[in-house]
Amino acid sequence: MVRNIFYFIEGHLKRLGDKLNLLPKHEREQVVYRANVCKEDCMTYGYCIFCGCQVPAKMYVKKTCNGGKRFPNIMDSDSWEKFKKDNNINMITYDDSI
Numbered sequence: 001m002v003r004n005i006f007y008f009i010e011g012h013l014k015r016l017g018d019k020l021n022l023l024p025k026h027e028r029e030q031v032v033y034r035a036n037v038c039k040e041d042c043m044t045y046g047y048c049i050f051c052g053c054q055v056p057a058k059m060y061v062k063k064t065c066n067g068g069k070r071f072p073n074i075m076d077s078d079s080w081e082k083f084k085k086d087n088n089i090n091m092i093t094y095d096d097s098i
Contacts, residue, residue: 004053011057018060026077027060029084029091034059037070 017023018031035043035056042048048058051065058065062074075083084091 007053007061007063008057010062011053011060014060015057023060024077026080027074030071030074030080031056031059032091033089034071 014023014027018028023031038048038055038059042055042058047054048065051058053061053065064071064073072083083089
């Protein structure tokens, strides 16, 4: 129960941080990746089919609730770059300075 409250707070705070452009690029990319993986169910339903938590906030939580069946825990920058390369994941990014 306490863990679920922590995850709720973590997800909503990180989502707010993302809206304020405070989330690191490698974490933003992983949130986008997670949302894409879950686009047919969780994102459509508005809740995670594994744990029932609200999305999109759930996508920001570091620990995965699906045991790695869909995606791993949020990784550090180097691990994420390796994961993208190993899994042929190409992220489209936009330059906000233009």
